[in-house]
Amino acid sequence: MWPEQQPPGGNPPQQPNPHPQPNPYRQPGSQEPGPHPAPREAPTVTAAQAGPPDGDRRTTVIAVTAAVAVVLAATVTGALLVLARSDDGAAPAPDTSSASASAAPSTTGNPRAGDGVQPTVPGWKAVVNADKGIAFDVPADWVPRSPDWVSYVADDSDPDEKPLVAMKAPAEFKQNWCADDPDRDGRVERTALASAGSRGNNGARSTEEIARADSEAWVYGAYTQPDRTKVTVGPVTSYTTASGLTGSLATAQSSGVPRTHKCDSDGRATTFAFRLPDGGFGSWSFVGAEGVKEEVPESVVRRILATVRLVDTGDS
Structure with a gap:
């Protein structure tokens, strides 16, 4: 399942979000007083946000906060992934958090996402994780997030809904690919078809470990939980991107996921892990639905992967 989105720092007002924002550590299925993305995404620890009802393998999104930053910097061996999902319903009030004093980041895309970094593929968009100095390119019809x-x-069985694996400043493909109300509470969940992003993996022991663990975690969390037996991880191989960045690559996929709800499907995830200039580890992951009519072809995933590179953003 995916947790929700929250603004960085303090107790700022909520940022505009296509769906009500939940507490990043709310148990899936429960609602908080006051207000996941096809799997779910994570919210801030400091500002408790009312969260939309969770359904299995849903996604949530949150603007990174101190707690989430810790997750992004740590090695995650659990499994819970979600593609961006939005819930129809009353939108939260605009937020003017520390991340943007004048205007909250857009939930449908951010023209600043690739500032200062040019795409290496003509006609594509550059997507940048400024904190880690990681960039990659996506086709023009993908939407970079803030x-x-x-x-x-996060795991459905975890009452604290702690992130098991995460990605920062991702880009999404077909954000409204599927809409459903699995728990019949009147709130429609909109699931993205695919997502790609990067993160730091400080604390990991090797790039091989990261590639295997993160790809498996994304598929389990977003598509198969609570059944880990439906996830298969392929061999970990060496890989070098077009920029000369070397590391380890692994792809996980599911098979036999029950179509209990309209948006249920099998899924796959590819993770490329590498060393960062500071000696730590970083990784890039693609996550998407598999076995569906519009799934992202492996050739496109590989072309995006080939663009992964380290850049000087001034923040990394």
Whole structure:
């Protein structure tokens, strides 16, 4: 499942979000007083936000905060992933958090996402994780999220809904690919077809470990939980991007996911892990639905992967 989105720092007002924002650590299925993305994404720890009802393998999104930053910097071995999902309903009041004093980041895309970094593929868009100095390119019809946007997944059985794996400043493909109300509460969940993003993996022991664990976690969390037996991880191989960045690559996929709800499907995830200039680890992941009519072809995933590179953003 995916947790929700929250603004960085303090107790700022909520940022505009296509769906009500939940507490990043709310148990899926429960609602908080006051107000996941096809799997879910993560919210801030400091500002408790009322969250939309969770359904299995849903996504939530949150602007990164101190707690989420810790998750992004740590190695995650659990499994819970979600593609960006939005819930129809009353939108929260605009937020003027520390991330943007004048205007909250857009939830449908951010023209600042690739500022200062040019795409290496003509006609594509550059997507940048400024904190880690990681960039990659996506096709023109993908939508980059805000620089502070974090997507993550958490285990349905975890009452604290702690992120198991996450990605910062991702880009999404077909954000409204599927809409459903699995728990019949009147709130429609909109699921993205695919998502790609990057993160830091400080604390990991090797790039091989990251590639295997993160790809598996994304598929389990977003598509198969609570059944881990439906997830298969392929061999971990060495990989070098077009820029010369070397590391380890692994792809996980599911098989036999029950179509209990309209948006249920099998899924796959590819993770490329590498060393960062400071000696730590970083990774890039793609997550998307598999076995559906509009799934992202492996050739496109590989072309995006080839663009992963390290850049000097001034923040990393």
